[in-house]
Amino acid sequence: xxxxxxxxxxxxxxxxxxxxGVSTSSASLVLRxxxxxxxxxxRRVEQAMTDLDYRPLAAARGxxxxxxxxxxxxxxxxxxxxxxxxxxxxxxxxxxxxxxFIGPGGATAASQMRMIQAxxxxxxxxxxLIGPHVAATELEAIAAEVPMVVVGRHGPAxxxxxxxxxxxxxxxxxxxxxxGLGHRRISYVTHWDPESADDRRPENRREQGYVEAMRRHGxxxxxxxxxxxxxxxxGLRAAAAFAARAKRPTAVHAGADVSAFGLLTGLAxxxxxxxxxxxxxxxxxxATSALPRVSLTxxxxxxxxxxxxxxxxxxDRIDGRRRSVHELTAPWLAVRSSTAAPED
Amino acid sequence: xxxxxxxxxxxxxxxxxxxxGVSTSSASLVLRxxxxxxxxxxRRVEQAMTDLDYRPLAAARGxxxxxxxxxxxxxxxxxxxxxxxxxxxxxxxxxxxxxxFIGPGGATAASQMRMIQAxxxxxxxxxxLIGPHVAATELEAIAAEVPMVVVGRHGPAxxxxxxxxxxxxxxxxxxxxxxGLGHRRISYVTHWDPESADDRRPENRREQGYVEAMRRHGxxxxxxxxxxxxxxxxGLRAAAAFAARAKRPTAVHAGADVSAFGLLTGLAxxxxxxxxxxxxxxxxxxATSALPRVSLTxxxxxxxxxxxxxxxxxxDRIDGRRRSVHELTAPWLAVRSSTAAPED
DNA sequence: ACGTTCTTCTAGACCGTTCTAGTCCGATAC
DNA sequence: GTATCGGACTAGAACGGTCTAGAAGAACGT
Numbered sequence: 001x002x003x004x005x006x007x008x009x010x011x012x013x014x015x016x017x018x019x020x021g022v023s024t025s026s027a028s029l030v031l032r033x034x035x036x037x038x039x040x041x042x043r044r045v046e047q048a049m050t051d052l053d054y055r056p057l058a059a060a061r062g063x064x065x066x067x068x069x070x071x072x073x074x075x076x077x078x079x080x081x082x083x084x085x086x087x088x089x090x091x092x093x094x095x096x097x098x099x100x101f102i103g104p105g106g107a108t109a110a111s112q113m114r115m116i117q118a119x120x121x122x123x124x125x126x127x128x129l130i131g132p133h134v135a136a137t138e139l140e141a142i143a144a145e146v147p148m149v150v151v152g153r154h155g156p157a158x159x160x161x162x163x164x165x166x167x168x169x170x171x172x173x174x175x176x177x178x179x180g181l182g183h184r185r186i187s188y189v190t191h192w193d194p195e196s197a198d199d200r201r202p203e204n205r206r207e208q209g210y211v212e213a214m215r216r217h218g219x220x221x222x223x224x225x226x227x228x229x230x231x232x233x234x235g236l237r238a239a240a241a242f243a244a245r246a247k248r249p250t251a252v253h254a255g256a257d258v259s260a261f262g263l264l265t266g267l268a269x270x271x272x273x274x275x276x277x278x279x280x281x282x283x284x285x286x287a288t289s290a291l292p293r294v295s296l297t298x299x300x301x302x303x304x305x306x307x308x309x310x311x312x313x314x315x316d317r318i319d320g321r322r323r324s325v326h327e328l329t330a331p332w333l334a335v336r337s338s339t340a341a342p343e344d
Numbered sequence: 345x346x347x348x349x350x351x352x353x354x355x356x357x358x359x360x361x362x363x364x365g366v367s368t369s370s371a372s373l374v375l376r377x378x379x380x381x382x383x384x385x386x387r388r389v390e391q392a393m394t395d396l397d398y399r400p401l402a403a404a405r406g407x408x409x410x411x412x413x414x415x416x417x418x419x420x421x422x423x424x425x426x427x428x429x430x431x432x433x434x435x436x437x438x439x440x441x442x443x444x445f446i447g448p449g450g451a452t453a454a455s456q457m458r459m460i461q462a463x464x465x466x467x468x469x470x471x472x473l474i475g476p477h478v479a480a481t482e483l484e485a486i487a488a489e490v491p492m493v494v495v496g497r498h499g500p501a502x503x504x505x506x507x508x509x510x511x512x513x514x515x516x517x518x519x520x521x522x523x524g525l526g527h528r529r530i531s532y533v534t535h536w537d538p539e540s541a542d543d544r545r546p547e548n549r550r551e552q553g554y555v556e557a558m559r560r561h562g563x564x565x566x567x568x569x570x571x572x573x574x575x576x577x578x579g580l581r582a583a584a585a586f587a588a589r590a591k592r593p594t595a596v597h598a599g600a601d602v603s604a605f606g607l608l609t610g611l612a613x614x615x616x617x618x619x620x621x622x623x624x625x626x627x628x629x630x631a632t633s634a635l636p637r638v639s640l641t642x643x644x645x646x647x648x649x650x651x652x653x654x655x656x657x658x659x660d661r662i663d664g665r666r667r668s669v670h671e672l673t674a675p676w677l678a679v680r681s682s683t684a685a686p687e688d
Numbered sequence: 689a690c691g692t693t694c695t696t697c698t699a700g701a702c703c704g705t706t707c708t709a710g711t712c713c714g715a716t717a718c
Numbered sequence: 719g720t721a722t723c724g725g726a727c728t729a730g731a732a733c734g735g736t737c738t739a740g741a742a743g744a745a746c747g748t
Contacts, residue, residue: 010704012703012704012705013704013705014704014705022727022728023727023728023729024704024705024706024728024729025706025707025727025728025729025730026726026727026728028705028706028707029706029727031705031706032706036725036726036727037726037727038725038726038727041726041727055461055465056465056704056705057465057467057703057704057705058462058465058466058467059403059406059407059411059465059466059467059703059704059705060407060703060704060705060706060733061704061705061706062403062705062733063403063404063407063703063704063705063706063732063733063734063735064704064705064706064707064732064733065705065706065707067403067466069466071445077421077426077427077430077431077446078424078427078428078431078631080422080424082421083421083422084422086421086448087421087422087448090448090450099447099459099462099466100447100448101415101445101446101447102421102445102446102447102448103443103444103445103446104430104431104434104444104446106434115443117399118402118443121399121400121401121402121403122402122403122411122413122443122466123401123402123403232631261631261635264635264636264637265635265636268636268637269636287422287576287605288632288635288638291605291608291609291632291637291638292608292609292612292613293608293612293635293637293638293639294635294637294638295637354734356733356734356735357734357735357736358734358735366697366698367697367698367699368698368699368734368735368736369697369698369699369700369736369737370696370697370698372735372736372737373696373697373736375735375736376736380695380696380697381696381697382695382696382697385696385697400734400735401733401734401735403733403734403735404703404733404734404735404736405734405735405736406703406735407702407703407704407705407733407734407735407736408702408703408735408736408737409703409735409736409737
């Protein structure tokens with residue numbers, strides 16, 4: 001707790017060197033775990049570090065070397081899926097000497113770019129971007145300067161790695177399940193963002209998987225994509241739109257859990273029961289979906305595992321790997337009581 | 345997007361100074377917005393900064409001055425209440441030139457102390473700690489060295505500010521509501537942590553409020569405090585304990601929403617209906633509690649507002665305030681259908 | 689004309705670390 | 719005996735900013 005010289009000054013590497021009777025250069029070599037130091041000198045310096053309770057100043061190390069800091073960009077901290085991811089990241093990084101810091105990036109590409117710049121200005125050694133809304137060319141430009149892994153966006157990419165769930169397969173799991181229950185009028189609610197009509201984004205992959213699965217079941221004629229926002233409010237609006245229709249779907253693939261929750265609320269308000277009138281399936285398998293009162297059928301994409309994997313790839317890249325890697329994790333369907341056979 | 349000199353080198357304050365035809369000292373004065381610069385010089389330097397797309401390196405600034413970085417310590421990122429708080433913090437800080445970074449501190453005092461040190465090592469200008477498990481003496485020691493605000497812990501304190509909900513009043517709102525419905529056997533589930541049996545912690549304030557309200561209603565004989573962990577699993581265990589009793593409470597103050605959700609799940613598994621057999625009230629009014637299928641009665645402590653307030657106090661403290669301030673925010677009760685009149 | 693004061697500007701030390709370009713010394717080769 | 723080599727160690731520059739101390743020049747009073 002001290003880490004202070006008598007004058008109230010912070011203990012520096014010079015204090016350590018003086019205490020061990022060596023040069024600051026040697027103390028620095030030991031601190032970095034570099035080669036070219038005798039066992040005896042190493043022992044003396046390490047002893048001095050513990051004696052003085054020395055902690056190196058990351059900011060100063062960053063001036064020439066590394067800061068041992070990893071930045072994690074998230075858009076909306078409140079999205080419970082991010083929590084799972086971040087836990088995975090933190091778990092993998094623990095004990096490596098690096099520290100993860102989470103930067104709230106906001107919802108827009110511009111605000112996220114600002115946060116990414118803020119991370120660069122702080123000399124962070126590597127970046128993990130979770131579901132960024134930034135355009136591909138900008139991502140490549142940033143990744144050319146700093147090791148980077150993007151989660152929730154599909155590859156390929158030149159300068160960075162990606163970790164994503166197999167979104168097409170996830171949608172197919174939902175459609176197969178619903179068709180198996182006897183549904184034919186199955187709608188899909190997507191996240192619509194004019195800024196990023198990009199086939200590397202999960203919402204579009206999920207749409208592709210949905211359309212493909214409908215075709216496979218011979219339900220081309222029932223394909224119905226509703227463009228909304230994946231949020232509670234977006235779900236409410238989608239529910240209102242469905243309620244207003246003459247011919248309603250009997251089942252809805254909500255695209256995401258948050259959207260599904262809004263949908264459940266909106267349908268209930270419109271007097272449409274779930275799963276009675278309309279079955280609803282979500283995506284992310286957040287803790288809320290498992291509550292018995294909610295019991296939402298949802299695709300699990302093992303966020304914890306994705307976070308671990310992303311951190312692993314990043315550390316690897318910081319260690320010098322250049323070739324980019326693109327991982328897909330396999331989803332599975334948690335079947336609960338928000339989906340059932342259609343009534344008619 | 346460039347921020348690069350022709351050699352691929354980063355643009356520095358020296359490049360700016362050369363481009364504007366002034367000394368680096370003058371450029372630095374302009375950058376810091378300091379006094380003693382003529383309007384003409386200021387204009388020229390600012391022009392040079394935009395011409396070159398200059399962005400100062402926060403790490404380098406931190407060596408002598410400030411890093412314009414604020415650290416926010418959280419224990420469990422998945423707790424949805426933190427999301428509200430963090431949004432409030434981010435909102436208040438936006439546009440001030442400071443950037444917030446969130447450090448996952450983990451559940452134990454030791455892991456949180458490590459993260460706090462990591463923030464200190466990165467020369468962060470101020471710290472916001474959310475519900476830390478660190479002991480009071482350690483908090484004072486840290487706050488003596490860096491501006492600090494603690495959220496979710498009651499004052500007074502010597503060197504730091506606190507922002508907390510009025511937890512005693514919150515508990516009283518719940519008890520008053522339940523007694524008003526006709527309940528008498530009302531139990532309270534607290535968070536039990538041997539490390540911090542400290543009357544500045546919310547769980548203990550809520551207990552005091554609960555006991556006091558029960559007394560006020562002449563229900564001293566029914567006071568019943570169950571020591572558990574405020575988590576989904578803790579709620580499950582509390583439910584199992586209640587189910588096993590011969591004489592069960594007719595209503596439970598779960599202490600926190602996460603705990604309430606575990607309780608609802610556990611009671612349902614034990615065949616006890618809510619609110620039929622047992623009414624349940626939560627605390628935090630998280631988004632999940634408002635879902636119609638959940639509909640949990642819960643105390644709202646306006647986390648967004650608390651976050652804004654904390655950031656406000658911190659900026660003030662960074663600007664030089666020394667006297668410590670201790671704010672309490674007023675809670676209100678969101679009444680929903682998880683609480684109703686007892687059956688017998 | 690001269691001293692004083694005020695404003696504006698700048699040279700250069702400084703922050704705590706890393707890294708480059710050495711020095712020193714003992715061992716080995718001829 | 720001298721040249722060469724390699725391992726252990728170190729002086730001091732460098733990183734990109736801030737900050738101190740002082741210089742230069744303008745404005746003012748006498």
